[in-house]
Amino acid sequence: MTDTDNERLLGPSDVRELAAALRLTPTKQLGQNFVIDANTIRRIARAAEIGEDDTVLEVGPGLGSLTLALLARAAHLTAVEIDDTLAAALPATVAARMPERADRFTLVHADALRLTPDALPGPPPRVLVANLPYNVAVPVLLHLLAGFPSLQRALVMVQSEVADRLAAPPGTRTYGVPSVKAAWYAHARRAGSVGRTVFWPAPNVDSGLVALTRREPPRTTAAREDVFAVVDAAFAQRRKTLRAALAPWAGSPAAAEAACAAAGVSPQARGETLTIEDFARLAEARPR
Structure with a gap:
């Protein structure tokens, strides 16, 4: 990411101005907590390890804080947004702040829990990056890993406790259903922590990053x-x-x-x- 790209990331005032212009009030129902710290955005983008040839699927782009950082790195970025207002506004934000890469961006207005490969234009995504609502994080992740075999890597931001569960090895206190089911598809590891103060509005819990790398499922005759x-x-x-x-x-x-x-x-x-x-x-x- 170049210095020019860094300057076009959304800061706290940018996020609040966009929200005000859209008359947007973040809702708990959709888990809308927007990252307002550019340094955190840069760190997440680096942790995603996106190469210049990678096609990226972003779930939950919101106002576009992380979208711009990912688009600066990816060959193509498809963002999936469920909220009507946010889905309508995001292409304009990308065009205004990163016009030379706008042709590499696609917005899909859909529910990620119902997303299928035929809903995405262009080449199949290789990398998933997502800021997942706490209440549906595990179902969305498992659905995407199952439904998009082209995904080879993922970086998801989830509630810290969920991050611990996804990355937990057998025999630990936090090992459970999410750990085991994620292991069917991928190797998972904690990739960092994200404090609550970098979000607007600030959630009541901290978040964690989980990096996943696709693996072959166990060799078995069972479905x-x-x-x-x-x-x-x-x-x-x-x-x-x-x-x-x-x-x-x-x-x-x-x-x-x-x-x-x-x-x-x-x-x-x-x-x-x-x-x-x-x-x-x-x-x-x-x-x-």
């Missing part, structure tokens, strides 16, 4: 949906052993124990100690 079903069952009663927690899923405690034995997993273990590969073997061993 992904079947693997995720056993994950949900194992964590539905987190404190119970697999023999007890998986009884409803398998049909009985004895059947759950038999499935564990067939999968090479201790029935006395708990879900928080299992890898995604362990869950895949359990799905294969489910009684029919």
Whole structure:
């Protein structure tokens, strides 16, 4: 990013002026907390590791704070925005502040939870960058990883607690359903923290960055949906052993124990100690 590009990023006064011009009042329902600190924007853009040949999908562009920084780096940027007012205004912001790259930008007015590849013009995206609303962060991320196999990398900003869960390894306190399901698609790691004071309005919690790199799913004869079903069952009663927690899923405690034995997993273990590969073997061993 050049010095000229840096000068065109949105600062606190720019964000508030745009919001005022649009008569926009940020809503909690859509998780609208806009980044107003240019240094944070630069840091997020660097962490995304976007190359000049990368096609990027941005979810939740808002007023365009991060959009401009990503567009300065990417071969093409498609931004997906659900809010009517923001979706209508963003192309004009890009054209005004980065006119020489406006032809590399596309706005899609849609709900990311319902987004499909055919809704995006141009080449399939390779990189996902998203400032995700706290209440739908994990469902949106899993939907995009499942529906867009072209995505090879992702950098998402989520609530700090969610970031910990997504990046948690087996055997840790924060390891759970988001950790396991994300591991089906990608290797995840914490890529930094973002304080609440860089947002307008400021949320009640801090945020975290999670970087994900696409991996091959476990080699298994079980469908992904079947693997995720056993994950949900194992964590539905987190404190119970697999023999007890998986009884409803398998049909009985004895059947759950038999499935564990067939999968090479201790029935006395708990879900928080299992890898995604362990869950895949359990799905294969489910009684029919």
